[in-house]
Amino acid sequence: MRMEISDKPIDATRLRLEMADVTAGGFVVFEGWVRNHNEGREVRALEYEVYKPLAVSEGERIITEVIEQTGAIAARAVHREGALELGDSAVWVGVVSAHRDEAFRACRQIIDRIKVELPIWKKEHYVDGDSGWVNCERCAKHGHAHAHSHTA
Amino acid sequence: MRMEISDKPIDATRLRLEMADVTAGGFVVFEGWVRNHNEGREVRALEYEVYKPLAVSEGERIITEVIEQTGAIAARAVHREGALELGDSAVWVGVVSAHRDEAFRACRQIIDRIKVELPIWKKEHYVDGDSGWVNCERCAKHGHAHAHSHTA
Amino acid sequence: MKSVSVEYFALFRDRAGRSQEVVETAAEDALTLFRELEHRHATSDPRGHCKVAINGNMADWSDAVNDGDTVLLFPPVAGG
Amino acid sequence: MKSVSVEYFALFRDRAGRSQEVVETAAEDALTLFRELEHRHATSDPRGHCKVAINGNMADWSDAVNDGDTVLLFPPVAGG
Numbered sequence: 279m280r281m282e283i284s285d286k287p288i289d290a291t292r293l294r295l296e297m298a299d300v301t302a303g304g305f306v307v308f309e310g311w312v313r314n315h316n317e318g319r320e321v322r323a324l325e326y327e328v329y330k331p332l333a334v335s336e337g338e339r340i341i342t343e344v345i346e347q348t349g350a351i352a353a354r355a356v357h358r359e360g361a362l363e364l365g366d367s368a369v370w371v372g373v374v375s376a377h378r379d380e381a382f383r384a385c386r387q388i389i390d391r392i393k394v395e396l397p398i399w400k401k402e403h404y405v406d407g408d409s410g411w412v413n414c415e416r417c418a419k420h421g422h423a424h425a426h427s428h429t430a
Numbered sequence: 431m432r433m434e435i436s437d438k439p440i441d442a443t444r445l446r447l448e449m450a451d452v453t454a455g456g457f458v459v460f461e462g463w464v465r466n467h468n469e470g471r472e473v474r475a476l477e478y479e480v481y482k483p484l485a486v487s488e489g490e491r492i493i494t495e496v497i498e499q500t501g502a503i504a505a506r507a508v509h510r511e512g513a514l515e516l517g518d519s520a521v522w523v524g525v526v527s528a529h530r531d532e533a534f535r536a537c538r539q540i541i542d543r544i545k546v547e548l549p550i551w552k553k554e555h556y557v558d559g560d561s562g563w564v565n566c567e568r569c570a571k572h573g574h575a576h577a578h579s580h581t582a
Numbered sequence: 583m584k585s586v587s588v589e590y591f592a593l594f595r596d597r598a599g600r601s602q603e604v605v606e607t608a609a610e611d612a613l614t615l616f617r618e619l620e621h622r623h624a625t626s627d628p629r630g631h632c633k634v635a636i637n638g639n640m641a642d643w644s645d646a647v648n649d650g651d652t653v654l655l656f657p658p659v660a661g662g
Numbered sequence: 663m664k665s666v667s668v669e670y671f672a673l674f675r676d677r678a679g680r681s682q683e684v685v686e687t688a689a690e691d692a693l694t695l696f697r698e699l700e701h702r703h704a705t706s707d708p709r710g711h712c713k714v715a716i717n718g719n720m721a722d723w724s725d726a727v728n729d730g731d732t733v734l735l736f737p738p739v740a741g742g
Contacts, residue, residue, distance in 0.1 A: 290443070290446060291442070291443045300463075300464075300465055300516045301466060302463055302465055303462060303464075305459075305460070305461040305463060306458070306461075307461075308458050308530060309456070309458075309459075310455060310457075310530070310662045311454055311456070311457060311526075312452075312455075313452055313453055313454055313455040314452045315453070326661075327591065327592050329635075329654065329656070331638065332638075332639075332640065336640065364452045365452050368662065369661065369662045374463075376465070378460060378462070378538075381460075382534065382537075382538050385458075385534075386530075386534050389662060392661050393661045393662040394661075395659070396659060397591065397633065397635075397654075397656050397659055398659055398660065398661035398662075399591065399592035399593070399660055400660040400661070411592055411593040411596075411660070412660040413659075462742045478741075479671065479672050481671060481715075481734065481736070483718065484715055484718070484719075484720060509742075520742060521741065521742045530662075544741050545740070545741045546741075548739060548741045549671065549734075549736050549739055550739055550740065551671065551673070551739060551740055552740040552741070553672070563672055563737070563740070564740040565739075565740045
């Protein structure tokens with residue numbers, strides 16, 4: 279599978295070796311790291327919920343489409359699920375191509391689409407003890423008794 | 431130094447660990463690999479000649495300028511010198527940033543500029559026994575008794 | 583009336599207080615079903631940022647909902 | 663006349679059959695010096711793709727060449 283959902287740490291060294299290809303001249307990697315702040319709040323940890331069957335099949339579709347559109351040789355992506363700590367790699371996208379332009383374009387397109395097309399949700403845990411689903415406010419236009427709060 | 435010229439294999443694992451930063455959300459890497467063909471010819475190996483003092487100082491200048499222009503947090507680059515084999519990593523560029531857009535743009539700008547601004551020359555050794563400096567034909571507009579040949 | 587199995591994810595599950603339920607509905611399409619369940623997910627209009635899957639495949643909000651279908655309701659995603 | 667140390671790199675060194683030499687020249691600038699040495703590097707016009715450094719710093723082809731300078735002549739580069 280070129281799209282993988284993993285509950286173990288991402289092994290960037292192994293992934294890089296597995297993409298080695300003497301016909302390829304360019305290799306571009308994007309990693310998303312868990313950082314200690316987001317939108318002005320101090321983040322302590324986070325967790326990803328993933329609906330795995332569709333995350334994998336949609337991810338495969340994205341990789342196939344992007345390779346076709348860019349002419350890259352190969353691409354792989356891994357996204358974490360479950361609990362992550364600061365500094366952990368949440369997502370890894372690697373692309374090999376004959377020349378660098380295709381690899382840069384393909385890597386960017388894949389991560390852009392992973393972020394908006396796969397059924398993956400991120401819950402941030404803040405230093406102040408609060409927690410919340412990221413970006414949910416785009417959908418929830420009106421208040422509700424069960425709605426969590428983004429402010430403590 | 432953020433710009434390094436190395437006669438040893440590039441250690442991508444170590445470089446990645448050294449760039450770890452819990453304030454960074456995005457990490458983009460470009461690697462240029464020695465591939466087995468170029469412009470229709472089968473490549474057996476290659477070597478890089480580097481004028482190290484200026485390659486390092488110009489590389490530092492490029493990294494400083496690109497970080498300023500893109501707002502990336504940090505960037506590093508390593509370029510090999512000497513003899514390389516197929517599959518070897520010839521150049522590594524890594525950028526960390528708060529968000530992915532800056533990291534993609536900065537990484538692309540740095541590799542684009544390394545390729546045209548640093549005093550580095552590449553000699554390809556072909557499977558047919560011939561060898562030649564890459565791209566020298568752009569400069570040498572007229573023939574000369576000492577000019578090497580790109581065709582066997 | 584038809585019987586439809588509905589699954590809630592992430593924010594929707596937290597709000598609904600359940601991950602799954604079977605509902606009886608006359609809704610012809612996914613959008614109508616979503617609106618009937620507003621008391622669960624607390625979102626008036628899913629279009630643009632929420633997604634729906636029917637029987638294991640990503641679907642459109644205008645897609646038909648049939649008796650026995652499984653409908654997955656996805657709040658706005660945030661991968662990466 | 664002034665005395666200038668010239669260094670050749672890569673293709674230029676191969677063509678010149680030497681990596682370094684001291685030349686006596688009346689050239690006022692790097693471009694004129696480069697053209698005087700065409701019998702070494704076999705390139706009529708360096709502008710656009712070739713580069714020059716004077717006394718350890720990248721320079722322009724219009725930069726002055728003075729007695730005692732070290733001039734580095736770089737053929738088109740090809741990093742990466």
